[in-house]
Amino acid sequence: MNVYSLMRIFGRIRSRRLRLAGIMTLHTLRRRYIGVYLDPVMACNIRCRMCYMSDPDKRRSYRGERLTPAMLDTVERSLLPRALKLQIGCATEPTLDADLAGIIARGRRAGVPYISITTNGQRVTPDDLESWISAGLDEITLSVHGLRAESYEYLMTGARFERFEALIEALRQAKRRHPAFKIRLNYVINSMNLPDLADFFTGVLAGLDFDVVQLRPFQDVGDTSYSDHNLGSLIDRYDEIIAPIIERCRAEGRVCIAPTKQNILALDGHTDSFSDYIEELTYYYVGASSEPGRFSSSHPAYDMAAESFAAYHRRSHTLRGMLRRLWRPNVRRTEVTSTKKMNYTVN
Numbered sequence: 353m354n355v356y357s358l359m360r361i362f363g364r365i366r367s368r369r370l371r372l373a374g375i376m377t378l379h380t381l382r383r384r385y386i387g388v389y390l391d392p393v394m395a396c397n398i399r400c401r402m403c404y405m406s407d408p409d410k411r412r413s414y415r416g417e418r419l420t421p422a423m424l425d426t427v428e429r430s431l432l433p434r435a436l437k438l439q440i441g442c443a444t445e446p447t448l449d450a451d452l453a454g455i456i457a458r459g460r461r462a463g464v465p466y467i468s469i470t471t472n473g474q475r476v477t478p479d480d481l482e483s484w485i486s487a488g489l490d491e492i493t494l495s496v497h498g499l500r501a502e503s504y505e506y507l508m509t510g511a512r513f514e515r516f517e518a519l520i521e522a523l524r525q526a527k528r529r530h531p532a533f534k535i536r537l538n539y540v541i542n543s544m545n546l547p548d549l550a551d552f553f554t555g556v557l558a559g560l561d562f563d564v565v566q567l568r569p570f571q572d573v574g575d576t577s578y579s580d581h582n583l584g585s586l587i588d589r590y591d592e593i594i595a596p597i598i599e600r601c602r603a604e605g606r607v608c609i610a611p612t613k614q615n616i617l618a619l620d621g622h623t624d625s626f627s628d629y630i631e632e633l634t635y636y637y638v639g640a641s642s643e644p645g646r647f648s649s650s651h652p653a654y655d656m657a658a659e660s661f662a663a664y665h666r667r668s669h670t671l672r673g674m675l676r677r678l679w680r681p682n683v684r685r686t687e688v689t690s691t692k693k694m695n696y697t698v699n
Contacts, residue, residue, distance in 0.1 A: 353465035355437055356564065356607045360698045368626050369678055375633055376674040382662070384465070388435040389442045390427065391639035392419045392449040394648075398472055398510035400497060401578035402540050402570050405444075406509070414444065417640035423647065424458060430656040431636055432462035441470035441493075442637060447480070453487040460488030468493055470538070474511050478522040485526065491534035491563075492523070499548035499555050507545060507578065520560055527561045536564035542578065543585045549593050553600065565601065566609040566696070567594060569616060583616055590616075598699050608699040615696070629677060633670075 365371050378385035394417040399406045405414070419427070432438065438459040440446045446469050449455065459467045468491040469484070481492070498504030501513035523535055537557075541549070548555070549567075572581050586594070590613045601608035637650035647656065654664045665671070 353436070355466045356698060358436075368630070371630060372626075372674060372678055375630065376671070376678070379633075379665070379674070380671065382434075384434055384436045386431070386434050386634050386636050387437045387439060388427070388431050388464075389439045389635065389637045389650075390419075390446075390455070391442050391444045391637075391648075392424075392440065392446055392452070392455055394418070394444055394640050395448055396445040396472075397448060397474060398445075398508055399577075400472070400495070400508050402497065402507060402542065402576055404576060406577040413642075415642065416448075417642060418449070419638075419640050420645065423640070423645070424455065426656045427638055428458045428462055430654075430661055431638070432459060432464055434661055435459075435462070435464045435636075437466045437468065438464045439468050439470065443639070445472060445475075447471050447475040452480075453483045456484055456487040456489050466490050468534075468536070470495065472508065472511060473519045474515050476519055476522070478525065481522060481526045485530050485533055489533070491536055493536040493538055493564075494519070494523075495538050495540075497540050498545045499551060499557065503545045503548055507542075509577075517556055520556060523562075524560055534563040535560065536566070537562055538566045538568065540568050540570050541586055542570040543580055543582060546585055546589060546593060549597065552597055562606065564607040564609065565597070567597065567611075568696075569611065587613060587616055602699055609696050610699065611696050626677070633674075 362371065365374075375385055394414040396403075396405050396414075440452070440455055440459075446452055446455075452469070456467055456469075467489055469489065470493040472495050476492075484492075495508075496504075496516075497507040504513045504516060505511060527533060527535060539545075539549070569583050569586055570578075570581060594610060594613075598608045598610055632650075635650055637648075639648040640646075641648045649656075651664075653668065654661075659667070
């Protein structure tokens, strides 16, 4: 399954009602339509300055809680049969779990069409890549916040640029052996690392046959040790630096997920209730809670160990709610207090 083709198609559907009707149809037919976002370990091995993990108070709240095998059994039974995508690693670092290959294998056993991990890559070895691909991994998403040693190591505190270079070489080799395996790069842009992108195709990434890149302007996610949220330099140099990356990716058949200049200029601190509702229907986050044996979840009312996915939605009258939204969309704008809403184009 090409998840990015689906993203393009869904993004071209302008009618929110039509989007919701499609989700409702899949829900009614008990087909796959959700994304499961899994953090197996509530910890990280580095302290990226643009991440909330650089906030000492936030970091202390994560004490290395883990999803137990019994909890993973519950996730496999309750959510994965309805998942279009399993994303391992969301807010924390998944490679801290010793049995990451086993989690990937659970997704494959449950028939999830697309399985991805997101990692800073500092612990990843060539043997890890082979093990994960053999277990059924479709994609690795690598968080990259600098393409020079100075910016990379400053913004990704605790990371070493030579490890990053070694991983890029391991990915080059893995891609040659497994052409269908997808490599995605996530680059969070600020005024410091923006100039690095001028050498995107000629620097450390030269020769890497990556499939997807997301260029994400840095936004306020709370108390972080890097706090320059001014996007003025990105707007000023958009045509010089960002636009050529988008155009080259398009010409070479790669996916580039990026905001347009107009998206950045139109950035505000609001979202709308209808979009939030669609996200609530399709987004399922699962991590370990500070209470032993309990989940941290985006759907706290769903007791995955005690009831099925279908039973939860019957009890929650989800279908009735979708029909009501179709009849009366009730779109209203609400203010958000953290990350502002930015639209991205899947190029």
